[in-house]
Amino acid sequence: MSPFIILFILFFLYLSSKPKIRRYIERDGLYLSRTWTSFVNALFIALVVCSHGLILFKTNIRNFLPEKYTAYAISQFGQLIVTTFFFYSGFGIMSSILRKKEYHHKLLFPRFVQLSLYYVMAVLAYFVVYCLLQQKIHAAAFLHGLHNFQALGNPTWFIIMTLIIYLLTWFSFKIMGQKHPMGTIGLLTLMLLIVMPMVSLFKPIHWVNTLLCFPAGMLYYLKGAKIEQILKKTSIPSIVYAFILLGLGLFLHTSKLPAVIYMQNVGGILFAVGVTWFAGSFIWNTPSRFLIWLGGSGLFTVYMFHLLPTRIMTHYELNDGNPYLVWLIFIVSTGIFATVANAAYNRINKLIFGRL
Numbered sequence: 001m002s003p004f005i006i007l008f009i010l011f012f013l014y015l016s017s018k019p020k021i022r023r024y025i026e027r028d029g030l031y032l033s034r035t036w037t038s039f040v041n042a043l044f045i046a047l048v049v050c051s052h053g054l055i056l057f058k059t060n061i062r063n064f065l066p067e068k069y070t071a072y073a074i075s076q077f078g079q080l081i082v083t084t085f086f087f088y089s090g091f092g093i094m095s096s097i098l099r100k101k102e103y104h105h106k107l108l109f110p111r112f113v114q115l116s117l118y119y120v121m122a123v124l125a126y127f128v129v130y131c132l133l134q135q136k137i138h139a140a141a142f143l144h145g146l147h148n149f150q151a152l153g154n155p156t157w158f159i160i161m162t163l164i165i166y167l168l169t170w171f172s173f174k175i176m177g178q179k180h181p182m183g184t185i186g187l188l189t190l191m192l193l194i195v196m197p198m199v200s201l202f203k204p205i206h207w208v209n210t211l212l213c214f215p216a217g218m219l220y221y222l223k224g225a226k227i228e229q230i231l232k233k234t235s236i237p238s239i240v241y242a243f244i245l246l247g248l249g250l251f252l253h254t255s256k257l258p259a260v261i262y263m264q265n266v267g268g269i270l271f272a273v274g275v276t277w278f279a280g281s282f283i284w285n286t287p288s289r290f291l292i293w294l295g296g297s298g299l300f301t302v303y304m305f306h307l308l309p310t311r312i313m314t315h316y317e318l319n320d321g322n323p324y325l326v327w328l329i330f331i332v333s334t335g336i337f338a339t340v341a342n343a344a345y346n347r348i349n350k351l352i353f354g355r356l
Contacts, residue, residue, distance in 0.1 A: 020283045021239070021281060021282055022238075022282065023238070024231075024232045025228050025231075025277060025280040027228070030286070031280055032276070035286065035292055036284070037295070038296035039287040039292065039295055040084055040088070040295065041084055041088060041295030041296070042287070042294040043295075044082070044084050044295075045085075045294060045299050046294070047081050048081050048082070048303065048306075049306045049331075051081070052307060052310075053310070053330055079209060079264075079268075080250070080271050083210050083249075083268040083269070083271050083272040083275075084213075084272050084275055085158070085299070086162075086165075086210055086214040087214070087216060087220070087272035087273075087276070088217060089162070089214060090216065090219075090220075090221075091217035091218065091220055093169065094222065097178060097181075111166060112166050112170075114349060115162060115163055115300070116163065117345060118159065118300045118304055118345065119156065119159050119160075119304070121304075121341060121344065121345060121348075122341075125305065125337075129308060133315045156304075157203065157206065158303065159303075159304070160207075161208070164195065165211065168188055168192065168195070169188055171191075172184045172185075172188040172191070181222060182222070184218075185215050185218050185222075188215050188218075189212065189215045192211050192212060192214075192215065195211075196261055196262075205260070205261060209253070209264035210264075210265065211265065212265040212269060213268050213272050216269040216272070216273075217272070220273065220276075238277050239277070239281040241277055242274050242280075242281060243278070244274075245277065246270075246278065248267070248270050249267045249268065249270035249272075250267070250271065252264065252266050252267030252270065254267075255267075297342065298338055301338040301341040301342045301345065302334065302338040304341070305334065305337040305341050306338070308334075308337050309329070309330055309334055309337060310330065313333075
């Protein structure tokens with residue numbers, strides 16, 4: 001195992017305050033709370049950043065892991081990293097809608113607008129950096145980047161598809177009403193089943209092969225506690241079920257079975273639930289504020305801006321130096337860009353909506 005992976009694991013174990021294993025999942029104060037899901041998402045957004053770094057700093061991959069194994073692992077399993085983002089987002093939105101009157105109206109405005117703000121800020125930031133680096137970029141490419149950010153160097157499928165999910169979720173609650181959550185989940189799932197093959201005609205499969213994790217998270221908010229109680233009655237430790245789901249999820253998501261889009265979505269759902277049960281099989285102390293920020297309010301800025309340092313480093317040929325120094329610069333500069341972007345977002349958001 002490479003020093004990089006060892007340090008990564010030790011770092012997160014330290015920040016998570018020495019978890020202790022338990023036999024069954026218990027619905028205590030921390031489990032599936034916003035703090036808890038932020039902690040899990042923090043681990044996965046860190047994996048996203050690291051996996052993209054391994055791809056972009058190709059000359060340094062051999063210093064950490066054999067290149068063929070790294071490339072295979074990222075290509076086969078990389079998309080599973082985002083399953084918890086959709087799953088916990090659906091879980092949290094269903095929780096807010098059922099607890100807060102008329103909350104579903106906020107999915108369209110301001111929540112839809114707030115997420116769009118991240119996107120527009122990132123497009124403008126990349127455009128400014130390209131100009132400062134004196135790299136040619138035509139007006140047509142910039143306008144194209146507003147709906148396809150890959151033109152400016154950052155994959156934005158996650159942001160675009162999240163916006164579509166918010167819109168469809170708002171529409172589902174508009175039709176079904178707040179008193180019929182199961183009907184809302186059913187209608188949302190049906191619309192996503194229609195949208196996924198349509199999008200796959202024009203975009204790569206990774207745009208659509210995890211979307212059903214969102215309504216699955218909504219359903220888990222309604223039925224998850226009952227499922228956990230049923231599992232508890234079997235007297236089999238929760239972590240065993242977690243490993244079973246993780247294995248099935250990996251198999252379905254990486255296999256080439258018929259109806260591959262739908263099978264990969266099922267695999268993503270099983271993987272997200274498996275991660276939830278695995279993490280729920282431990283007793284965690286309250287995570288550090290850094291992890292809560294990374295998997296919470298800082299998640300979108302880290303995701304949208306973590307490739308910006310790579311453009312600068314590649315331009316000045318800083319990506320071919322000492323691999324450990326390269327990664328240090330990459331991680332630190334990503335943190336700086338994300339922190340500045342988050343502060344700017346909060347200020348703009350306050351001006352628009354009158355609150356942070």
